[in-house]
Amino acid sequence: MKLFSLLANVADAKSLIIHPASTTHAELTPEEQAVTGVTPELIRVSIGVETVDDIIYDLDQALAKIPETVEAK
Numbered sequence: 823m824k825l826f827s828l829l830a831n832v833a834d835a836k837s838l839i840i841h842p843a844s845t846t847h848a849e850l851t852p853e854e855q856a857v858t859g860v861t862p863e864l865i866r867v868s869i870g871v872e873t874v875d876d877i878i879y880d881l882d883q884a885l886a887k888i889p890e891t892v893e894a895k
Contacts, residue, residue, distance in 0.1 A: 837880075838866075840866050841865055867881075
């Protein structure tokens, strides 16, 4: 991910991608996270004002790396 911000700054106009369980909801217990709909697998993506082509390219590049970095369950 080169285009997306990895910071939980929802007031920004830039695209962002975060893992709520380890960022915005990290202070909650796993049970409290589950009640709010936050699971360990959840990734939040917020699309900003960048060009559509740039956003798609950046997401494609990141998603293409998943099989290389995450062991299938």
